[in-house]
Amino acid sequence: MLSLLLVAAALLVWPQLKPLRRLRPAGKGEIVVPQWLWLIAAVTVTYLAAGVGGLIAGSVLAVVIYRIIKQGRRNRALRTATEALSNGLGGVVDELRAGAHAATAAEGAAQDTPAPAAEVLKAAAATARLGGDVERTLRDLRQPVLGTAVDQLAKAWHVSAKHGVALADVLDATRLDLDQRAAFARQVHARMAGPRASAAVLAGLPVFGVLLGELSGARPLHILISTTAGQFLLVLGALFLAAGLWWTKRITEVEP
Numbered sequence: 001m002l003s004l005l006l007v008a009a010a011l012l013v014w015p016q017l018k019p020l021r022r023l024r025p026a027g028k029g030e031i032v033v034p035q036w037l038w039l040i041a042a043v044t045v046t047y048l049a050a051g052v053g054g055l056i057a058g059s060v061l062a063v064v065i066y067r068i069i070k071q072g073r074r075n076r077a078l079r080t081a082t083e084a085l086s087n088g089l090g091g092v093v094d095e096l097r098a099g100a101h102a103a104t105a106a107e108g109a110a111q112d113t114p115a116p117a118a119e120v121l122k123a124a125a126a127t128a129r130l131g132g133d134v135e136r137t138l139r140d141l142r143q144p145v146l147g148t149a150v151d152q153l154a155k156a157w158h159v160s161a162k163h164g165v166a167l168a169d170v171l172d173a174t175r176l177d178l179d180q181r182a183a184f185a186r187q188v189h190a191r192m193a194g195p196r197a198s199a200a201v202l203a204g205l206p207v208f209g210v211l212l213g214e215l216s217g218a219r220p221l222h223i224l225i226s227t228t229a230g231q232f233l234l235v236l237g238a239l240f241l242a243a244g245l246w247w248t249k250r251i252t253e254v255e256p
Contacts, residue, residue, distance in 0.1 A: 053231030057238030064242040068249045081145045082182045088113035089175040096168035103129035192252035199248040
């Protein structure tokens with residue numbers, strides 16, 4: 001227990017690197033270590049410390065955690081971009097109802113809209129100004145973040161062009177739908193904070209169990225690292241843990 005307290009105290013007083021980087025002389029550049037070198041070092045250390053089973057288990061957990069973090073960042077970027085596009089469409093609707101041309105309205109709204117939603121509005125404005133097919137332009141845009149929202153916007157433009165419905169009305173309906181989807185995604189994300197925290201605590205319990213076993217003298221690390229059965233159990237436990245983390249991520253997240 002004393003060793004754990006010492007490690008926690010060391011982490012609390014560990015120096016921050018950002019102030020040191022700010023105080024570095026301007027003439028001295030920062031040494032950048034390639035990511036593949038860090039990967040090779042991590043694989044080597046894991047293999048030497050935990051064997052083949054530890055390497056497989058660490059790789060499985062690392063891949064799943066990386067995918068979870070990447071998916072979380074993508075969902076946050078999608079929510080932000082959807083809200084930005086909705087706000088931009090609100091500006092387009094206001095300009096259209098004031099009597100502005102579609103190209104002028106979209107171009108004006110794009111100036112106050114952050115990327116990547118601004119790119120969508122600029123593409124629509126440029127095509128409308130030239131008298132082109134805005135629906136095809138939006139479908140060919142292949143926006144990686146706002147793919148579903150852009151397709152929905154293209155359908156709205158198609159309805160207006162084919163059936164003569166006022167463009168302001170269909171864009172306003174699209175804006176309302178995007179608002180509702182973004183609000184629902186934010187609500188689900190906020191309400192699932194508790195279950196996500198509980199899942200993180202449960203995922204860490206096996207690690208604490210192994211540490212407690214070591215402190216009590218049961219030597220579980222010796223079994224997991226030095227025996228064939230332990231190596232198999234280490235991989236099996238990592239697979240179950242990774243599956244649980246990924247499933248928790250899937251059921252507690254929703255895309256706008």
